[in-house]
Amino acid sequence: MAHIAPEIFNGLILGAFYAVVAIGLSLIMNLTGTINMAHGSFMTLAGYLAFALIGAGTNYWYALAIAPLIAVVIGILMERTMIRPLYRRDPVYSLLLTFGISLIAEEAFRLIWGPNGVPFSPPKVLSGSISLGFTTFPVYRLFIAGALVVIIIALESSYSIRATDCACGRQCRIAK
Amino acid sequence: MTDFKVDRKTFLTTAAIASAGAAAGFPTILRSTASAKDVIKIGLDYEYTGVYAAYAQSETRGAMMAMDAWNARGGVMGGTRVTTVSEDNDNNPGIAVEKARKLVNVDKCAALMGSINSSVSLAVSGAANAMNILYIDSGGHADAVTGADCKYSTFRTCHSTWMETHATGFSLGKKFGKKWYLITPDYAFGHALDAGYRDVAKKIGATIVGDDLTPLGTTDFSPYLSKVLGAKPDLLLVLVQGDDFVNCLKQAHEFGLVGKIPIGGPQVELEAVWALPEAARVGFWGVEWYYKGANVLGTNNKLATNFVNEYRKKYHTPPTARSAFGYITMDRLLWGINQAKSTNAAKIAHALAGAKFQTIFEGTTYYRAADHQLMWPMWLGGIRAKGTPQDKYDVFDIVDRQEPDSIEQSIAEKAKVCKMVWP
Secondary structure, eight states: OTTHHHHHHHHHHHHHHHHHHHHHHHHHHHHHOOOOTTHHHHHHHHHHHHHHHHHTTOOHHHHHHHHHHHHHHHHHHHIIIIIGGGTTSOHHHHHHHHHHHHHHHHHHHHHHHOSSOOOOOOOGGGOSEEEOSSOEEEHHHHHHHHHHHHHHHHHHTOTTTTHHHHHTTOSOOOOO | OOOOOOOHHHHHHHHHHHHHHHHHHHHHHHHHTSOOTTEEEEEEEEOOSSTTHHHHHHHHHHHHHHHHHHHHTTOBTTTBEEEEEEEEOTTOHHHHHHHHHHHHHTSOOSEEEEOSSHHHHHHHHHHHHHTTOEEEESSOOOGGGGTTTOOTTEEEOSOOHHHHHHHHHHHHHHHHOSEEEEEEESSHHHHHHHHHHHHHHHHHTOEEEEEEEEOTTOOOOHHHHHHHHHHOOSEEEEOOOHHHHHHHHHHHHHTTOTTTSOEEESOOOHHHHHHSOGGGOOOEEEESOOSSOHHHHOSSOHHHHHHHHHHHHHHSSOOOHHHHHHHHHHHHHHHHHHHHTSOOHHHHHHHHBTOOEEESEEEEEOBOTTTOBBOOOEEEEEEOTTOOSSOTTOOEEEEEEEOHHHHSOOHHHHHTTOOOOOO
């Protein structure tokens, strides 16, 4: 029975991980009507880019800022060239297109970085674990949960689009 | 959902694109049905995608090196060249069997080799036997492949799970203590390892304080690791492999287990250690082969040093145990075909069974006639986080060697479960 509390806490933190991913996916779906099956590929791309940047000597925090930006640029290019023509069509089209892109992306990652994992650790200040009384917990996972809180606050305070409404699934569309 | 009516224009455009695509692929289709009489094809049925993709790549590389060596010497059976056809089975036994049948019936492969996943090995072993095709299991460890499901047409190169658990269990118990916690992959391989360690535990009076079965491809081990922290065992036995091993050890380090609870297990692979951050590179493990050291390769073993040097030159990383499995398997398969002067499975099997040979490790070895298991030693080692100043890949510290007869079940014990039926 004493084991329940750490498991519930762990589950909540894991939920925070999925929420960080899902907010992006949900924003895209509600703003553009696109079911983005390649969302995971973009996150993977940003991860590998961060690994490459750190390998080239960049500091973790710069990599954390730059890698997603590069992924965003690629996302913008993809939207302009491939997704935009599909807006007036059924969502199935964008689903199929992004599914195909995810298959290509997976193989491309395997070709570039190999099938084996690549060693990647968080920086010293975020590594290790901390005692929370009822359990010992990794600092890095708490950092990600903290990042989720920051993301939600940032979305709440953006006045122009009422973005949390979009992220939480309520109606909002860009004008067509 | 809007109704899709395909209009004439769309149909014609799509058909044109599809035909162009098929035409682009046509030469490939033609090539694979080309006459096979001047070439012998070996089918490779491996897990090129998924949890074990890195191991599949290593085994294939080793196999290709052996094939190239035979072709450089003039091929088999007096001048017939050898080529391979590779198929991905995605860790799925059903797909693996489909691919095996395709390799034999469509590509006309003379023999098959593969796989990493024990469930796949068992499935392909059965399928190959039904087609009377020789199959050498290069990397699937579960006992059943040379045990309850042994076949006259199946041989196995890598060590069995019994060998792995009995090579490591006694040493680990003596070194760390008698309260064990197991994290086990929930399929044939994991269950066999589990049974092996339980046998050792019974013999030395150890207790299993926890045993968690994890699905293959688990990315998050936190629920199991927090249980381990609570159970306070003397030893955490990590039985998962591939990407699961990397995730488990990484997270064990994140949760503060490393340094607090000793970690060990039946096998560790270089591919997995290279993927781990340095702080997580810990533990005391079974090692199936290593690319350096006189206690593994022997002294003056030209075959071994040539293999290591050529592999390193070609692929820029040292060969791993998986590369060794692939190399030995292909090398002996082609030897068997050459010796039998035939691609008939029974003839190759008779040639291979019991035939003694020397290869890329110290000593003489053979595929045991009773169960077709390759009888070779296992080594034990600790991990060096950083490698050495001369070689960043050199992360194993080999400390001991166990001879095959002391770690595998005897012929009499195997005969109770393995009933080999010859044609």
